[in-house]
Amino acid sequence: MKRFLTGLQPSGALHIGNYFGALKPFVDQYRSYESFLMVVDYHALTSLKDPAALRENILSATKDYLAAGVDPEQVTLFQQSQVQEHTELAWILECLVTVPFLELSHAYKDKLAKGLEANAGLFNYPMLMAADILLYDTDIVPVGADQRQHVEYAREAAAKFNNTYELLFKEPQGLIQETVATVPGTDGKKMSKSYKNTIPLFGSRDDIAQAVMSIVTDSSGERPEHVYAIHSLFKDAPALDALYEVHRGKYKALKEALIEDVDALVAPMREKRASISDADVVRVLAEGSARAKEKAGAKMQAVRKAIGVVL
Numbered sequence: 287m288k289r290f291l292t293g294l295q296p297s298g299a300l301h302i303g304n305y306f307g308a309l310k311p312f313v314d315q316y317r318s319y320e321s322f323l324m325v326v327d328y329h330a331l332t333s334l335k336d337p338a339a340l341r342e343n344i345l346s347a348t349k350d351y352l353a354a355g356v357d358p359e360q361v362t363l364f365q366q367s368q369v370q371e372h373t374e375l376a377w378i379l380e381c382l383v384t385v386p387f388l389e390l391s392h393a394y395k396d397k398l399a400k401g402l403e404a405n406a407g408l409f410n411y412p413m414l415m416a417a418d419i420l421l422y423d424t425d426i427v428p429v430g431a432d433q434r435q436h437v438e439y440a441r442e443a444a445a446k447f448n449n450t451y452e453l454l455f456k457e458p459q460g461l462i463q464e465t466v467a468t469v470p471g472t473d474g475k476k477m478s479k480s481y482k483n484t485i486p487l488f489g490s491r492d493d494i495a496q497a498v499m500s501i502v503t504d505s506s507g508e509r510p511e512h513v514y515a516i517h518s519l520f521k522d523a524p525a526l527d528a529l530y531e532v533h534r535g536k537y538k539a540l541k542e543a544l545i546e547d548v549d550a551l552v553a554p555m556r557e558k559r560a561s562i563s564d565a566d567v568v569r570v571l572a573e574g575s576a577r578a579k580e581k582a583g584a585k586m587q588a589v590r591k592a593i594g595v596v597l
Contacts, residue, residue, distance in 0.1 A: 288425035290316055293324030293366070293418065296343035297334060300350050301484035302548065303469035303477030306519050311428045311461070313355040321361040322422050322578065323351060325571070328366050328373065329415070332408045333397075348567045350488065353559035358570045366418065368575035371582035375417035378593060380410055382446040388412060392435050400480060416440040420447075420455045421582045428461045431468055432476070436460075451592040454585075470515045472501040485516070488556050491549050498545045508535045513544060520547040 292312050294304060312323065325347050327340060334340055344365065356363060366372055388394070391412050398404055407414075412435075419427055419440040427437050437460035444455035468476050471483030478484070485497040503510040509530050517526055517540075533539045590596045 287318075287320045289322065289422055290319035290426045290428075291322040291324070291419060291422055291424040292428050293326040293329075294347055294350075295326050295330045296340065296347040297330050298343060298479060299346070299489075300487040301477055301479070302487055302516075302519070303471070303484065305354065305487050306469050307430045308428065309351070309354045315428070315461075316356070316361050319426065322424070323356060323361050323363045323574075324366050324418060324578075325351075325364070326366045326418065329411065332405060332411060333402060344571075345564050345567050348571060349559050349562045352562055352566075352570070353488070353555045355555075358574060362574050362577045362581075363570055364574035364578040365571045368571070369421075369579045369582050371421055371579070371586040372414065372417050374586060375421055375589060376410070376414040378589065379413045379416055379420075379443045379447065382450060383413065383443060387442070391439070392432070412436065412439040413443060416443040419458050420444055421585050422578075423456050423585070424458045425456065426461050427458050431462055434460050434462060447589075454588055454592055469519065470512060472497060472512070472516075474502060474512045474515075485548060487552065488559055489552070490556075491545075491553075494548050494552065495545050498541050498548065501541065501544075503537050510537050510540060513537070513540050517544045517547065520544070520551065 290312075292308060294300070294308055300309070312321070316323070325344055327344055330340060330343065334343070348363070351363060352358070388409055391409075393411065394409060397408060402408065415436050416439050419437070420443065427440070429437055437458055441457040444457045447455055471477035471481055472485065473481065473483045475481050475483060486493050489497070498513075498516075501510070501512050501516065503513065514526070514530060521529070529543060530540060533543070587596075
C-alpha cells in the first residue's frame with residue numbers, strides 16, 4: 287500500500303477551514319493507504335511560547351482527529367516531538383539546501399508580512415516539514431493549493447540527498463482537492479485564525495450562529511457570495527442553487543440555512559469529542575509514537591550510514 291501522511295499544528299481551536307482543508311480529506315481517504323497522522327508540536331514552537339497552552343493544544347488537536355473519525359487502530363497517530371528522528375533529519379537536510387532556497391518560502395514571507403518574529407525556526411520550517419514527510423517514505427501528502435510548495439520543498443530535499451549521498455528517499459506527491467483547497471472565511475479571505483474570520487469546528491451552536499451571522503455580505507447583489515462560497519462546502523451545487531433562488535435577496539434566511547447545515551455536520555463530532563478523555567489521548571499518542579519511532583529509527587539508521595557518521 288502507498289503511504290499517506292498529514293498533520294495539523296496544535297495551535298488552538300480548529301475551524302471548518304482546517305476540517306475541509308486537512309481533516310476531512312484525511313478521514314475520507316486514509317483507510318485506502320498505510321497512513322500516518324502527526325500532531326506537529328515542534329512546528330508550533332515557531333510562534334507559540336506558552337508551555338501550558340501547548341500541552342493543552344496537543345491534547346485538543348488529538349481529540350479533534352479522533353472526533354472527526356480517525357481510528358487509531360487503522361492509522362499511526364503520533365506526536366512529532368516523541369520521534370526525535372524528525373529534528374535529526376531536518377538538520378541533515380538543512381546542510382544540503384541554500385539560504386536563498388529557503389528564502390523563497392511563501393509561508394515564511396507571508397508570516398514576515400504579518401509582523402511575526404523572523405526566528406530561525408520559522409526560516410528553517412520547510413526542512414523540518416520535509417523531514418516529517420521523507421522519514422516515512424511518504425507517497426502522498428494532502429495539501430491545500432496554497433501549501434503545495436511544502437511538498438515541492440520535500441521533493442527538492444529528497445533529490446538533494448539522493449544526488450549527494452545515495453538513493454534513500456522517495457519524492458512525494460501532493461494531493462490537492464481543488465474545490466476545497468482554500469476555504470473562505472467570514473470576510474471572503476482565506477479562513478485563518480490570524481484573520482479572525484473563522485467558523486469554529488467544535489463550537490456550540492451559538493458559537494456557530496454568531497460566526498455565520500458575521501459573514502460579510504454584498505448588499506448590492508441578490509446572492510450573498512461569501513455566504514454561498516462557505517455554504518458550497520456543505521451542499522452540492524444544484525441543491526444550493528435551488529435554495530438560494532427560493533431565498534433570493536433574503537440574507538438572514540440564507541445565513542440561518544447555513545447555520546443549520548454547519549451544525550448538522552458539527553453536532554455528532556462535538557458529542558463524540560466530549561467523550562474523549564485526556565488519558566485516552568495520552569495512551570493513543572504513546573502507542574502511535576512508538577510505531578512511528580520504529581519506522582523512523584530504521585530510516586535514520588540508513589541515513590546515518592549514508593552520510594558517513596556510522597563507523
